[in-house]
Every structure is written in structure tokens, then in C-alpha cells.
Amino acid sequence: MQPYIVSLLTNQRSKLMELWKKELDIVRQENYLHSVSDSVYENTNQEFMHFIIGIIDMDEKDAKVKLSSFAEDYIQSGWPLAYFTQGLQAFRRVNLALLSEGETDVENVLSNFTELENWIDRIINQLVYDYTGSWEDIFEMQKLSLLELSAPLIPVFEDVSVMPLIGTIDTARAKLIMENLLQGVIEHRSQVVLIDITGVPVVDTMVAHHIIQASEAVRLVGAKCILVGIRPEIAQTIVNLGIDLSKFPTKSTLRKGIETALELTNKKMVDL
Known part of the structure; x- marks a missing residue:
């Protein structure tokens, strides 16, 4: 100046x-x-x-x-x-x-x-x-x-972990879910992983594709994957879209999924 x-x-x-x-x-x-x-x-x-x-x-x-x-x-x-x-x-x-x-x-x-x-x-x-x-x-x-907070893998029992999913799943988030899932399975030595989609508002072809990919990836590292939280409207959508989940065990609630996971790991719940 x-x-x-x-x-x-x-x-x-x-x-x-x-x-x-x-x-x-x-x-x-x-x-x-x-x-x-x-x-x-x-x-x-x-x-x-x-x-x-x-x-x-x-x-x-x-x-x-x-x-x-x-x-x-x-x-x-x-x-x-x-x-x-x-x-x-x-x-x-x-x-x-x-x-x-x-x-x-x-x-x-x-x-x-x-x-x-x-x-x-x-x-x-x-x-x-x-x-x-x-x-x-x-x-x-x-x-x-x-x-990072939206896709945690939480160990709930020995050899059993849960990944609760909430909100819309896009490609970027699906990639993060896959990374957290595989890393968590190895870190917690999980034999069974439950993916809970109770909080996912819409399950379309793309979301189902990502979930199937995650299941396959978990299988490749030596663990089993169970999809839980399938509401009636989600089940109807999956059928209407012709999405094949035959290789992917499913349960309607997290409780039923945990019971199945315990059976797969030679455990069971006992009322005292």
C-alpha cells in the first residue's frame, strides 16, 4: 500500500x-x-x-x-x-x-x-x-x-460378535462395514457374527449385495455370518426383488440370532 x-x-x-x-x-x-x-x-x-x-x-x-x-x-x-x-x-x-x-x-x-x-x-x-x-x-x-461409530463390531459372548447397523447404507459406508467386520472378526477371534439390520430403513438390491459380500468375506476368514432383524416389510421387499439369501442364515430378531450363534459355538442359555 x-x-x-x-x-x-x-x-x-x-x-x-x-x-x-x-x-x-x-x-x-x-x-x-x-x-x-x-x-x-x-x-x-x-x-x-x-x-x-x-x-x-x-x-x-x-x-x-x-x-x-x-x-x-x-x-x-x-x-x-x-x-x-x-x-x-x-x-x-x-x-x-x-x-x-x-x-x-x-x-x-x-x-x-x-x-x-x-x-x-x-x-x-x-x-x-x-x-x-x-x-x-x-x-x-x-x-x-x-x-467409524456407525459400524462397530461388538463382542457379546466368547466367539460371538454383533454388528448393529443403523441408517442408510451407501457404497462408502458398505466399504467401512466390510473393513470393520473383517478386522473385528480377527481381533475378537469370532466364530459367529450377527449383522443386525433392525435399524436399516430400506433394504434394496444394492444393500443386499453389500450384505452378501460381507457374509462371503466373513466366511473366507473362517467365521459364520447370520443376518438378524429382518422385519416383515423387509422380508417382503427381499422376496419381491428376487434377492437370494439362501446361503445366508437369517433370523427375525437379535435374540433368536444369539440363540443360534450359541448353538453353533456349542453353548446354550440356561435359566437359573
């Missing part, structure tokens, strides 16, 4: 801060900031204003690093991006007023303002980029965590 602009904004810092603060108070009227307390909003305003003014005369690369660090702190705390973008638009308006104050050369004002405007646009673009990248990373991490 031109030294003249930096000098002007530095010399009029107090006035700039005063005018900008009034503009930021207007920004707060937006619904997304109603829940923020007065003290928190005031502290954020002060930090934001001091930060932006502090990087005016900074090298562009250094300013970019500082801005990313600044944005990361507020991203983690959940502060809305709109506050900063609207705050910088307010900064733009205030500076236009300061640059044109007492200036008679319109071309000079426009030239200075254009340079300042480009500088502000770069900051806004950087903030949007940092916010977008951060939320994408957070979303992907949460998605992976949910996927």
Missing part, C-alpha cells in the same frame, strides 16, 4: 477507530450476533480493529500469515464469518470518508481508494478461504468419526 495511505490512516487512527466502531455497532443488529454479550462483542471489536490497522503497513506475506492465525482462533470459537466481512465493508466506507475529507482532487481520491479497496478485498478473500478450508476439514473429520 502507498506510504501516503498508510500515513493518513495511522495519523487519523483515533478518528478511524471511532467512526469504525459506530459502523460495527450497526453490524451487531444482525440476528446472528444477538446472543453475543456486550463485553464479548466490545472486546472482539477492539481486537479486530487493532489487528486490521496493525497489518496496514505490514509486508503482504507476513500479513497473510498473521491473518490466517487470527482467523483460526475465531473459527475455533464459532465466530461468524459475516461479522468480519461486514466489518471490513464498514472499514471500507469509513476510509472512503477519510480519504475524501478535504480533498479536492477526485482522481487522486479514487486512485487511493482503489488501492485501499483492493487491499481490503484481499483480506476478505483470505478470510473466506480460511473459513471455508477450516470448516471443510472439520466436516470431513466429523464425517469420518460418525462413519
